[in-house]
Amino acid sequence: MKQIKITALRVVDLRFPTSRDHIGSDAVNVDPDYSAAYCILETDSALEGHGLTFTLGRGTDLCVAALNYLGRFIVGRTLSSITDDFVAFNRTLTDDSQFRWLGPEKGVIHLSTGALINAVWDLYAKSEGKPLWRLLAGMPAEKLLSAIDFRYIDDVLSRDEALAILTASEEGKAQRIESLLANGYPAYTTSAGWFGFSDEKIKRLCEEGLADGWTHFKLKVGGVPADDLRRGRIVRQTIGPHNRIMVDANQKWGVLEAIDRTNQLTELNPWWMEEPTSPDDILGHARIRREVAPTRIATGEHCHNKVMFKQLLQAEAIDVCQIDSCRVAGVNENLAIILMAAKFGIPVCPHAGGVGLCEYVQHLSAFDYLRVSCSLEDRVIEYVDHLHEHFLTPVDIRRGRYFLPETPGYSIEIRPESLKKFAFPEGEAWKS
Amino acid sequence: MKQIKITALRVVDLRFPTSRDHIGSDAVNVDPDYSAAYCILETDSALEGHGLTFTLGRGTDLCVAALNYLGRFIVGRTLSSITDDFVAFNRTLTDDSQFRWLGPEKGVIHLSTGALINAVWDLYAKSEGKPLWRLLAGMPAEKLLSAIDFRYIDDVLSRDEALAILTASEEGKAQRIESLLANGYPAYTTSAGWFGFSDEKIKRLCEEGLADGWTHFKLKVGGVPADDLRRGRIVRQTIGPHNRIMVDANQKWGVLEAIDRTNQLTELNPWWMEEPTSPDDILGHARIRREVAPTRIATGEHCHNKVMFKQLLQAEAIDVCQIDSCRVAGVNENLAIILMAAKFGIPVCPHAGGVGLCEYVQHLSAFDYLRVSCSLEDRVIEYVDHLHEHFLTPVDIRRGRYFLPETPGYSIEIRPESLKKFAFPEGEAWKS
Numbered sequence: 001m002k003q004i005k006i007t008a009l010r011v012v013d014l015r016f017p018t019s020r021d022h023i024g025s026d027a028v029n030v031d032p033d034y035s036a037a038y039c040i041l042e043t044d045s046a047l048e049g050h051g052l053t054f055t056l057g058r059g060t061d062l063c064v065a066a067l068n069y070l071g072r073f074i075v076g077r078t079l080s081s082i083t084d085d086f087v088a089f090n091r092t093l094t095d096d097s098q099f100r101w102l103g104p105e106k107g108v109i110h111l112s113t114g115a116l117i118n119a120v121w122d123l124y125a126k127s128e129g130k131p132l133w134r135l136l137a138g139m140p141a142e143k144l145l146s147a148i149d150f151r152y153i154d155d156v157l158s159r160d161e162a163l164a165i166l167t168a169s170e171e172g173k174a175q176r177i178e179s180l181l182a183n184g185y186p187a188y189t190t191s192a193g194w195f196g197f198s199d200e201k202i203k204r205l206c207e208e209g210l211a212d213g214w215t216h217f218k219l220k221v222g223g224v225p226a227d228d229l230r231r232g233r234i235v236r237q238t239i240g241p242h243n244r245i246m247v248d249a250n251q252k253w254g255v256l257e258a259i260d261r262t263n264q265l266t267e268l269n270p271w272w273m274e275e276p277t278s279p280d281d282i283l284g285h286a287r288i289r290r291e292v293a294p295t296r297i298a299t300g301e302h303c304h305n306k307v308m309f310k311q312l313l314q315a316e317a318i319d320v321c322q323i324d325s326c327r328v329a330g331v332n333e334n335l336a337i338i339l340m341a342a343k344f345g346i347p348v349c350p351h352a353g354g355v356g357l358c359e360y361v362q363h364l365s366a367f368d369y370l371r372v373s374c375s376l377e378d379r380v381i382e383y384v385d386h387l388h389e390h391f392l393t394p395v396d397i398r399r400g401r402y403f404l405p406e407t408p409g410y411s412i413e414i415r416p417e418s419l420k421k422f423a424f425p426e427g428e429a430w431k432s
Numbered sequence: 433m434k435q436i437k438i439t440a441l442r443v444v445d446l447r448f449p450t451s452r453d454h455i456g457s458d459a460v461n462v463d464p465d466y467s468a469a470y471c472i473l474e475t476d477s478a479l480e481g482h483g484l485t486f487t488l489g490r491g492t493d494l495c496v497a498a499l500n501y502l503g504r505f506i507v508g509r510t511l512s513s514i515t516d517d518f519v520a521f522n523r524t525l526t527d528d529s530q531f532r533w534l535g536p537e538k539g540v541i542h543l544s545t546g547a548l549i550n551a552v553w554d555l556y557a558k559s560e561g562k563p564l565w566r567l568l569a570g571m572p573a574e575k576l577l578s579a580i581d582f583r584y585i586d587d588v589l590s591r592d593e594a595l596a597i598l599t600a601s602e603e604g605k606a607q608r609i610e611s612l613l614a615n616g617y618p619a620y621t622t623s624a625g626w627f628g629f630s631d632e633k634i635k636r637l638c639e640e641g642l643a644d645g646w647t648h649f650k651l652k653v654g655g656v657p658a659d660d661l662r663r664g665r666i667v668r669q670t671i672g673p674h675n676r677i678m679v680d681a682n683q684k685w686g687v688l689e690a691i692d693r694t695n696q697l698t699e700l701n702p703w704w705m706e707e708p709t710s711p712d713d714i715l716g717h718a719r720i721r722r723e724v725a726p727t728r729i730a731t732g733e734h735c736h737n738k739v740m741f742k743q744l745l746q747a748e749a750i751d752v753c754q755i756d757s758c759r760v761a762g763v764n765e766n767l768a769i770i771l772m773a774a775k776f777g778i779p780v781c782p783h784a785g786g787v788g789l790c791e792y793v794q795h796l797s798a799f800d801y802l803r804v805s806c807s808l809e810d811r812v813i814e815y816v817d818h819l820h821e822h823f824l825t826p827v828d829i830r831r832g833r834y835f836l837p838e839t840p841g842y843s844i845e846i847r848p849e850s851l852k853k854f855a856f857p858e859g860e861a862w863k864s
Contacts, residue, residue: 033530057530058531062497101461102494108534108539152687154688284584
């Protein structure tokens with residue numbers, strides 16, 4: 001790798017006024033303006049590293065402020081000084097002795113750490129001339145391990161266990177890459193079932209989804225019970241008995257209510273129930289899972305770090321591990337989570353949508369398939385069909401599958417004109 | 433209650449340069465500048481409501497920004513409109529549909545919510561002409577219950593169970609108040625055992641502590657094993673076999689290391705081991721507790737909400753419940769946590785120190801004694817002996833016990849001259 005020095009960090013408060021069309025609405029998030037604290041690592045080369053953390057509008061400025069603070073730990077460093085000892089670098093971000101009081105490793109400061117670390121990986125992959133998924137696919141196991149911090153997780157996953165998983169994945173890797181390139185990675189759509197959509201719109205969008213080759217459809221629930229059931233029946237009747245429905249309550253219920261409400265939806269035969277209660281309630285999810293079986297339980301988009309994921313797995317609280325590309329500290333922490341999920345035999349189905357999450361997570365799922373679980377069984381990446389036009393390398397979705405990018409980097413770079421137009425509050429989109 | 437309207441919210445970034453003297457140093461927090469995002473509710477009466485959330489210096493500005501955002505939900509409201517339906521008000525703060533993405537109920541935004549809600553209680557108590565502990569002591573059970581949000585905890589504590597606890601506490605309450613006034617509430621000192629202190633200083637401070645009537649001493653550990661043991665022996669030899677040592681690792685270790693390291697300190701006969709590992713690791717604490725028994729496990733100062741405390745109790749992960757007055761959403765959430773701890777029979781020993789935490793938590797422990805557990809057994813409030821001079825009503829500590837204030841409010845009001853001198857970065861204290 002050529003020596004590249006990071007010379008500046010530029011941060012943008014980027015907000016899209018999606019709430020005007022009820023896009024992204026659910027039982028809890030009623031009016032999101034899909035947004036991002038977006039950062040650009042400027043360097044002394046022609047390359048830039050781009051990263052973002054996804055937010056819902058108000059409060060994005062807090063992540064911008066946190067990113068501007070964290071910049072002190074990266075500006076002036078060479079890329080190789082970071083990637084040669086990635087864990088040490090990441091700890092400079094998470095272990096700042098005063099800043100960590102605001103977490104540690106959760107909320108605003110961890111979301112922002114994720115954006116910065118993802119920007120480093122974008123720069124790293126570009127410097128190697130590869131899309132991130134190919135960089136991860138080809139990286140020697142020892143090098144991958146050196147990027148993973150086993151602190152606080154070595155009681156369930158040792159370095160040697162992780163090494164064994166990564167080493168075993170070499171067998172058949174070339175064929176899996178070929179298969180991915182030819183067939184794509186399976187996906188599901190959330191676009192048909194937002195909370196704010198009318199019955200007619202849901203039916204129409206399900207029909208359109210079927211025509212486009214989708215087989216897995218997510219429906220937002222958590223409203224009046226009769227409404228949830230009526231909307232669910234519309235989806236089931238439209239997509240037929242063999243396609244899959246996933247229902248998502250977005251943390252709406254307490255544990256007892258979640259059990260009742262999930263069991264009331266049994267006739268829909270949901271493939272999973274997502275976020276039935278507080279995202280912090282590991283033991284609550286475990287109890288719900290026991291009492292709604294065989295309905296499967298999914299969560300993770302609000303799971304704030306690897307220690308929480310570790311416990312969701314230990315407690316047998318989930319059937320589906322929904323990693324998020326931004327909420328934890330970027331690629332490195334997700335590598336650890338994906339490895340832990342494999343050890344427990346739980347499939348990883350990333351949370352996506354929002355802005356940039358689809359672009360991000362395709363790389364992580366490819367890593368899971370190529371280097372960790374080596375399986376596509378019961379694995380689907382979330383897909384939502386908006387805001388992709390703002391990316392230089394938007395996701396390529398065909399017949400309900402992600403086809404992976406070949407452009408170097410982490411696919412997260414936003415078009416300069418979009419960065420300008422949707423900058424908050426000065427951009428043109430916010431002037432009206 | 434006279435109708436009081438909140439007319440403005442004023443927020444101050446307040447930082448004390450405590451790191452210059454190694455005050456507050458431990459294995460993880462090596463150089464804290466004890467700080468606060470401080471807020472003042474201005475009203476159309478002569479009263480003001482004051483609240484703060486404790487921080488360690490850098491990053492306090494994030495909490496200030498969050499408080500300024502949250503101000504929109506309180507400015508213009510009457511005090512009674514809040515206190516008549518406290519849960520509804522608190523949810524306007526925690527459930528803002530865009531802002532909550534940054535948590536929910538954790539990190540920067542929850543710390544800030546705590547400051548604002550505590551300011552409301554300060555104003556509320558002042559308007560009733562009572563110190564907060566007397567307001568809580570005299571409040572009818574139904575009114576107290578109306579201030580507690582059972583969402584996400586009703587699977588372990590029902591409203592009826594809470595009512596039964598509060599109702600039973602009426603018996604003997606008057607005598608307990610008399611006893612508190614006469615004898616104070618037991619405390620322990622953390623001032624002798626900071627990480628950055630020399631052996632000689634620790635010995636001297638323990639001797640001084642004994643002379644001042646202290647019987648419980650905390651020592652910071654998590655350094656080199658031999659150093660921890662040497663320092664621990666100094667404390668034990670100085671205070672003798674009958675006084676108590678508590679050791680505190682401030683999250684330094686992984687689960688396996690925590691077990692080893694705790695067991696290496698057995699000869700000190702520690703009364704508890706505090707924060708042995710990640711504060712998010714409920715199941716990890718439970719395992720540590722099983723494998724270091726009979727050493728007791730304490731945690732909570734970084735436990736970010738009632739859902740996490742619920743699980744620490746459910747998982748039998750702790751012997752000591754260390755509530756924090758700022759990290760959760762203020763008084764209301766702490767009432768819920770104190771009630772849950774009582775149901776599980778776990779003593780509450782609040783985290784204090786920093787700036788303002790001692791002033792705050794004495795009221796919460798009095799509530800626990802007068803209305804919930806009705807016991808002082810195995811209960812001590814942390815005490816650290818600095819920065820109290822900045823408060824209008826500093827804590828009154830005599831012979832290792834807290835004597836409760838009679839001044840109306842939550843005892844958190846800082847002297848105007850201190851607010852000015854330590855405002856960051858413009859205050860005189862930061863000019864040099």
